[in-house]
Amino acid sequence: MEKTYDPHQIEQRWYQHWEDRDFFAPSGEGQPYSIVIPPPNVTGTLHMGHAFQDTIMDVLSRYHRMRGDRTLWQPGTDHAGIATQMVVERQLAAAGQSRHDLGREAFLERVWEWKDESGGTITRQLRRMGASVDWSRERFTMDEGLSEAVREVFVRLYEDGLIYRGKRLVNWDPVLHTAVSDLEVVSEEEQGHMWHMRYPLASGEGHLVVATTRPETMLGDSAVAVHPEDERYAALIGQHVRLPLVDREIPIIADDYVDPAFGSGCVKITPAHDFNDYQVGQRHALPQINIFTIDAKINEAAPEAYRGLDRYEARQRIVADLEAQGLLESIQPHKLMVPRGDRSGAVIEPYLTDQWFVDLTRERQEDGRPGGLKAITEPSIEAVRSGRIKFIPGNWDRTYYNWLENIQDWCISRQIWWGHRIPAWYDEQGRVYVGRTEEEVRRKHQLGDAPLTQDEDVLDTWFSSALWPFSTLGWPEDAETLRTFYPTSVLVTGFDIIFFWVARMVMMGLYFMDDVPFREVYVHGLVRDHDGQKMSKSKGNVLDPLDLIDGITLEALEEKRIQGLMQPKMAEKIRRRTRKEFPEGISSIGTDALRFTFASLATTGRDVIWDMGRAEGFRNFCNKLWNAARYVLMNVEGEDCGLNEAPVELSVADRWIVSRLQRVEAEVREAIDGYRLDLAAQAIHRFTWDEYCDWYLELAKPVLTESDNPALLRGTRRTLVRVLEAILRLTHPFMPFITEEIWQRVGPLAGAQGETLMLQPYPAPEHNKLDEDAEQEVAWIQAFILGLRRIRGEMNIAPGKPLAVLLQNGGERDRALLEANRGYLKRLARLESITWLEPGEGAPESAIALVGEMKLLLPMAGLIDKDAELGRLDKERGKLRQDIERIGKKLANPSFVDKAPTAVVDKERKKLAEQESALAKLDEQYARIEAL
Known part of the structure; x- marks a missing residue:
């Protein structure tokens, strides 16, 4: 072995070896064990969340593979409709073109070309992370097989009455010109205003005051609502007001939605431009008046004076006109949550438009035909309540139930070109026909050569990913892989997509496979920076896991963090932050140390606080393991290691370390089986560093250097290599590269056979080797x-x-x-x-x-020297007292405690406790020496 551990010399070499020999493919006769990778966007790059999640999945996959289970980790990527289309459209824009200049077919050819050239970035990065996925089965949500599955599901749901097309309110991105899902909407608090406006009573006797944060939407008002028990307005219910600027009469209605204690207790109702108002409008059969175009400009339904204006230009003119007519009561500062599209950054508008929906709310019909609630939603709830699916931690089932019990119909259409085109065709009279292909539609409905036009929309990306657990395994074909590995064993996912992905996979799995898609759902948290802040480009605190693996200079890290900022003025702030956190850049820690750090942080809590110091500590752990292996090999290679029939004698140290090994093997297996990778990592680290390296190797030295007893020497050498070999097997799922490199030298000396460590049996405790006396x-x-x-x-x-x-x-x-x-x-x-x-x-x-x-x-x-030692201790105590006083003053300052992030305050409190504890120990030490 090389004298110095260098991860770059071994990692990619071993990964290529494993992949070339197809070691990641399912093998063995054990129970099937399968995981489907949450498909990363084909446009993406590996971020800390991916790296954390992929580490968890790889640990589980390697562990079960070594246990003899027939293990499949299914890889694949998502076509990421909106994100991918935006990338290619930006390329066209840079050349002065748009997708409309190319036309649909040519544009899609361009997207496929880009996907083939650049779409494999994240799969290359997965290889760098050591992900043992079966690459021979790699899938893409737009490949031929998955596209067939998407069409099949759409047609069956339509034929079962569970898909319909209708005019509904959706999240609309006025820049991208498409509906978007809730997951693609980021709502953040912003400073705005509340406008209080006077709506004259139609009778001419007074007015009502209504308040809004979006005065431009008043052009589409259909009513003013008050609470039915609000005595102030009881006599007005059923009367009308004249809508200012529009000069249209609208009714005064009563609805429990209104909060009588908020503002004046009167609420303007705009069913076509507010989700809550839409529901009120449905209850009262109010007209839905859409006043926006697809790019959020005022349309023909509004008075001529405002047509063609951008929504914010219209707002200014409307406010000015109200004030000129004496109808503006007041304007007040107001903080509100503003929804923005995560791709475009544009403010999202609730927009009334024709879309395709999955019916999730309709009761089962009297004739027994499937209905949304009974057919899809209720079985999904029952699957968790009955224990067929188990959430880990268990508290996440409440989030799951809450969403499904309050679910709305699912908008599945998107107004873009990249994606699965909706398999529906229209004739010249506007009649719709759904089928797997146009030929099937013509044959089924006897349409002959009648002109047909396919629907222009594509399906929501979440529609295809909802099929992921069975579509990737070969459905709708009756594939052997599907029969073997469905249901999958566990889904590893973040808590933020329980609604959008987890629940929908359960719905589709139960409906089409008549079984759950997975037995367990392991929900992990977000990776946050050391201050507890979510990692984001705008904060300048993003870390690329490959930069941790390979290392990066300060200058390169600064530039990387600044790239792509929407607000250039943030650049200097990000530079200052980066220089403070990483004044010398980031030193390479290697993949194994990064993975072990993630595993050590994988508690069942919600958030994961990234700790650079811990990562560097685990790089030292790799060095410790490497140097221990070198020491062992220097003492056993070419020597009798007790593998023959010669007598073997074990020292008390040999018996002790073998006994301790049995205990740690049991501890690690129990922790992994319970998804406590943090406890497993702690146990491995403690045993390897403290017990094997720091104690056993030292206890073995007297035998190796001084004993003339051949049996005792054989026993110690055998124990050295066999325990080390067991440590390598125990640690391999967490740190695959360094363990494989060492095992290739140590394994044969310990009697192991086989080409690779990753297919060796995972250590299991042998209780007959427990030795209480030796311990x-x-x-x-x-x-x-x-x-x-x-x-x-x-x-x-x-x-x-x-x-x-x-x-x-x-x-x-x-x-x-x-x-x-x-x-x-x-x-x-x-x-x-x-x-x-x-x-x-x-x-x-x-x-x-x-x-x-x-x-x-x-x-x-x-x-x-008693006096000198007392002087030294007194100096240390003085410094600690100063630190304690400084931190105490900071924590006593309400401004710091109230305004600083919670993680920062907690860090200071922890530091104070540590300093106080250190001072107490020094005081005790001082007293002992003083008493001598």
Whole structure:
């Protein structure tokens, strides 16, 4: 092995080896275990959320593969309709063209060309992360097989009465000219205004005051609503007001939707431009008056004075006209949530338009034909309530229930060109025909050569991804892969798409496969920065996982974070932040250290706070494992490792580490099975670093360097390699590259057979190898040595200075253990002598440590300069007191506590507690030395 661990020398080489030999394909005769990857956008690049999620899935896949399960991790990407079309349209715009200049067919050819050239970025990055997906089965939501599945589902749902076309209110992006899903709408609080307007009563006797944040929508008002129990307006219900500027009479209606305590208690109702108003309008059969064009300009339904104006230009003119007519009561500052399209940044408008919908709200019809609620929604709820699907953590089922129980019909059409075109055709009379192909439509409806035009819209991306668990496995064909791996075992996903993806996969899986799409849903949190802030380009706190793997200079990191900013004025702020966080850039930590960091953070909590220090610590863990392997190989290669028939003798240290291995194997398996990867990572780290490297390797040295007992030497060498080999198997799902590299040298010495570590059996505890006596004996040795090391540290005694220790109050067991392990103690504790004090014998002035009832006495005469040591401690205590006072003042400042992010405040509180604890220990140490 190379002297220095270099991840770049091994990672890509081993991944290519695994992929070339098809090791990621399902194998073995065990139980099927399958995961479908949440399909990343083909336009995308790997971000911290992907890397975190993919680490979890790969750990689970590698673990089950090593357990002998027939494991499939199904890869694929999503065509990302809007996002992909925007990329190609920007390219055309740079050349002075639009998609309409090319026409639909030529534009789609251009998109496919771009996809073939640039669409594989994220799959290359998945390889860098070590993702053991079966690339031979890679799917794309627009490939031929998945496109067939999409058409099949659409047609069947339509024929079952569960898809319809109708005019409904949707989220409309006036820049992209398409409906968008709720997930593609980002609502953030912004400063705006509330306009209070006077609506004259039609009777000419007074007026009502209504308030709105969007005065331009008044042009489409259909009513004014009051609460039915509001006594102020009871006599006016059923009367009319004259709509200002439009001069149209609209009714005064009563509806429970109105909050009588808000504003004047009167609400303008605009059914075509507000989701709540739409529902009120449905209840009262109000006209739906759309006053916007597709690009949010005023249309022909409004008075001529406003036609053609942009919505915000119209707002200014309307407000001015109201004021001129004495109908503007007041304007007040008002904070409101503004919905913006996540792709275009434009303010989203509720817009009334013809769209295709999946019916999710209709009751089962009397004749027994399927209805939305009974056919799709209720079975999806029951699948979780009955335990057929289990959420982990379990509290997420409430989010799932809440959405399904309050669900609205699902708008599945989008007004773009890139995507699955809706399989519906219209004749010259506007009649619609749905079928898998135009030929099928003509044949089924006997249309002959009658002119037909296919619907221009495409399907929502979430429609095709809702089929992902079964469409990727070969449906609608009766494929062997589908029969074997459906239902899948677990879905690993973020909490933010339980509504949009998880629930819809359950709906479609139950409806078309008559079974759930997955048995468990492991819900992970978002990856946030060290201050608890969500990572975003606008905040300048985004980290690219490949930059952590490969390293990046400060200058390159600054430039990367600034690229693509919508607000250039943020650039300097981002530079300052980056320089503060990473003054020297980011050093390479390698894939294994990054993966192990993610695993250590994978609790069942909601958020994951990224800790760069922890990542660097796990790079050190990789170094520790590498150096331990080099030491072992130097001592066992070419030597008898006890694999033959020769007698083998195990030392107490050998028996102890083998026993401890059984316990950690059980602990790790239990943690992974319970989706507590953080606990599994902690157990592996603790055992490898603390028990194997720091203790066992040191305990093995006396045998390796001093023993002339061949059986004992064979036993220690065998234990060294077999426990190390087990550690490699135990750790492999978390850190696949370094473990494979080391295993290739260690495995054969331990008697392992096979070409790769990733197909070796995962360690399982053997209870007959538990050895309580050895564990208790080594615990006694550790307590003895640690007690003396503590004294060295507290008294500032040089680590290499030999010590003379006195023992007092020990029992027969202590005496026996001392005699059996005197060599260990003298070597590891750096002792020149160990002497028992007889009962009643006085002891010199000493520092004391305890091992059970036995006292370890370390005479201080000549070991330390008491006055100098007290001076040193006093200086350290003074510095800590200053830090404690400074942090205390900060936390006592209400302005800091109330305004700083919660994570920052918590970090300061944690720091204060640590400083106070350190001061208390120094005070104790000072008192002990002072008493000498």
